[in-house]
Amino acid sequence: MYPPEFGYYKPESLADALDFLKGGNVKPLAGGQSLIPMLKFRILQPKFILDLNPLKELSYIKPEENTVKIGALTRYSEMVKSGIVRRDLPLLHEASGKVGDMQVRNMGTIGGSLSNADPSADLPAVALAYDAKIKLISTQGERVVEARDFFKGPFTTELREDEILSEVELPILKGYNHKYAKIVRRAGDFALVGMAVLAKVGETIEDIRIAYTGVSDKAYRPYELEKTLLNSKPTEDLLRKFSEEVTKEVNPPSDSRGSSDYKKKIMKNLTFNVLKEVILRAS
């Protein structure tokens, strides 16, 4: 299956790439694990493909004092192997190892996953749970967008046509438990429902961040409902009530993976089981 005809640009530098992007009708290519299938299916037919892969300056994992900065072109397999990610960003580490399969993880990138904003992808939920800061860059300069403002809808983000996502900054959260879990129809498929959790638990629940994939038109985090768990003594009853309430907040799209109702049932059970593991095990 051939993709449609397109032109191709291989940039000399990031500045050169951004200059070319300004011309319009250009689609940046990172790992290509979503883009190339979308081209084959004619979902996208850009005039030009801008190949970001030669831009090695976009591939790095830099630890700072309280955060880690990850270049957009960093591949899942590199995050899985990175000692820094394993130690300082264990939720990202776990989720990266559960994306697609090994071959996909050798190509797919963090920047590609976030910019593509597939409503069933893994990393958008992880970015939401971490309150990641996402850096966007163009010839006009750069701006930093909070993850919660970045995702707009299915395959739609805050990115303008002349911008690329260049870096993701994630906080190092000490003393947190984490879990990334997803239910898939078969190995390697996109999530029916996926869930990223970061929780700080002592006598009570001190902080909690819960983000979902597959249950809405974009990654979803129940900001208000999360607060009902704060400062509570963790009990099974509390978590059961939360799992029931959270499914009332969403209306998952019915699709080939499952009906809306089915996804809500999965979401309820997954939420209860994962929270039980992350929160009750900790306390």
Next chain:
Amino acid sequence: MLVRPGEKVKIKVKVNGIWYEREVEPRKLLVHFLRDDLGLTGTKIGCDTSTCGACTVLMNGKSVKSCTLLAVQADGAEITTIEGGDGKLHAIQEAFKDNFALQCGYCTPGMIMQSYYLLSENPSPSEEEIREGLHGNICRCTGYQNIVKAVQDASRKLRA
């Protein structure tokens, strides 16, 4: 480097130790480049949607699905396909034969390339790690039991 729509571009790719120079359209997939331009038909096209893994090859030592990669992305890269051996069967190929790890054989080149990559990353994988490492490769005949056995067998022989 700018290639306009409809134009071709010259790429240089080292495949199984030999440098090839060819002109390709930017939309040409690596798997078509290998099969149609170089005649290396050992690499198979199965699902064509990066699900089945039949097209798995190594690019600079890492396994990739060649149906989900443009040939231009392999410009300057080293590619290894199932034809990349030295004329004798590799220990992994022997192990697939000895353990009846194939029936129709269509998934086998991809399965072997992925096993090769897995064992290069992790020379003594557990059964679970083998199943996790190969889950991007689909086999509709064997039920996977003998494939797992073959990879375990190859792992033992390669370490001996």
